[in-house]
Amino acid sequence: MKEKVAKILSDAESIACFMHKNPDGDAIGSCLAIKNAFKEKVKVYCPGKLPEIFMFLPGAEEVVQFSSFSEVKPAQVFLVLDCSDEKRIPDFDRSKAEAVIVVDHHETNEYFGDYNIVEPERASTAEIVFDILKLTKKPITKDVATCIFTGLYTDTGGFKYSSTNAETFQTAKELVELGAVPWKVAVEIYESNPPRRIRLLAECLKTLRLFLNDKVAVLYVTREMYERTGALPEDTEDFVNYARGIKGVEVGVFLRELEPEGVKVSFRSKNEVNVAKVAKALGGGGHDHAAGCELNCSLEEAIDKIINLLAQEMSGGQNV
Numbered sequence: 289m290k291e292k293v294a295k296i297l298s299d300a301e302s303i304a305c306f307m308h309k310n311p312d313g314d315a316i317g318s319c320l321a322i323k324n325a326f327k328e329k330v331k332v333y334c335p336g337k338l339p340e341i342f343m344f345l346p347g348a349e350e351v352v353q354f355s356s357f358s359e360v361k362p363a364q365v366f367l368v369l370d371c372s373d374e375k376r377i378p379d380f381d382r383s384k385a386e387a388v389i390v391v392d393h394h395e396t397n398e399y400f401g402d403y404n405i406v407e408p409e410r411a412s413t414a415e416i417v418f419d420i421l422k423l424t425k426k427p428i429t430k431d432v433a434t435c436i437f438t439g440l441y442t443d444t445g446g447f448k449y450s451s452t453n454a455e456t457f458q459t460a461k462e463l464v465e466l467g468a469v470p471w472k473v474a475v476e477i478y479e480s481n482p483p484r485r486i487r488l489l490a491e492c493l494k495t496l497r498l499f500l501n502d503k504v505a506v507l508y509v510t511r512e513m514y515e516r517t518g519a520l521p522e523d524t525e526d527f528v529n530y531a532r533g534i535k536g537v538e539v540g541v542f543l544r545e546l547e548p549e550g551v552k553v554s555f556r557s558k559n560e561v562n563v564a565k566v567a568k569a570l571g572g573g574g575h576d577h578a579a580g581c582e583l584n585c586s587l588e589e590a591i592d593k594i595i596n597l598l599a600q601e602m603s604g605g606q607n608v
């Protein structure tokens with residue numbers, strides 16, 4: 289399948305590359321790797337706003353940020369990266385392409401493409417994109433390597449998560465040899481916080497609550513906190529890790545209020561609890577140890593629902 293997709297991409301006259309809304313480093317890095325490899329024939333689309341933190345990536349300036357799918361031009365191939373289902377790209381209209389290709393590593397992927405490469409055992413989508421690019425025989429430039437490295441680096445939390453294995457470092461080694469500079473990516477991603485983000489974090493940490501024998505930690509951010517600190521929704525990236533990072537905590541939960549209503553929830557577990565199951569029960573999805581969903585209720589109602597589901601999940605049949 290990878291050979292086939294490599295050939296389709298090489299032969300295509302136009303490729304539109306899509307990331308999911310609220311994109312992370314893996315989604316953006318994967319798309320921009322394709323852009324830097326195939327240049328003019330690729331247009332990269334982001335539903336909504338591209339987080340500022342990733343503007344250092346080569347090609348980021350050219351990403352088309354759209355609010356309505358009518359702004360998307362038809363292309364021979366729609367390439368959807370790091371996206372488990374169509375709903376994560378609002379009003380996705382596949383009739384604007386001859387073929388839809390899906391490349392992803394989410395276990396909950398719905399195989400909505402005409403061609404699907406889904407490898408849940410991989411730590412990032414960017415690594416699968418790397419495999420495909422190698423098959424196209426295109427030279428992997430420093431720019432391409434930097435984009436792929438960023439995807440791998442961010443989706444492993446800087447080589448910390450359980451998805452990190454010998455293969456991850458093998459891939460990282462290849463990318464560094466091709467010109468990616470780990471410390472530069474690290475500084476851009478983790479040491480370039482705008483002050484407003486740190487002010488919001490200070491507010492968020494005050495909300496800490498522990499549940500279920502201190503095995504679940506919950507943090508949240510309200511609309512009012514955004515207003516007070518001048519922070520943006522994207523500024524909460526990684527806040528959930530402060531919840532999971534507490535000794536003895538198995539599941540970290542982070543909630544943020546959406547405009548004008550609703551709540552976005554992120555789950556992170558250490559090893560025992562499958563949070564993808566919980567997220568899926570609430571209409572979302574993700575991986576065993578990192579998942580999310582959106583709920584149309586108040587913060588307190590959301591916390592109630594989540595704690596109830598987690599109580600069942602954590603008391604019932606143990607799962608890995």
Ligand SMILES: [Mn+2]
Pocket residue numbers: 314315370393411412413443
């Ligand atoms: Mn990913």
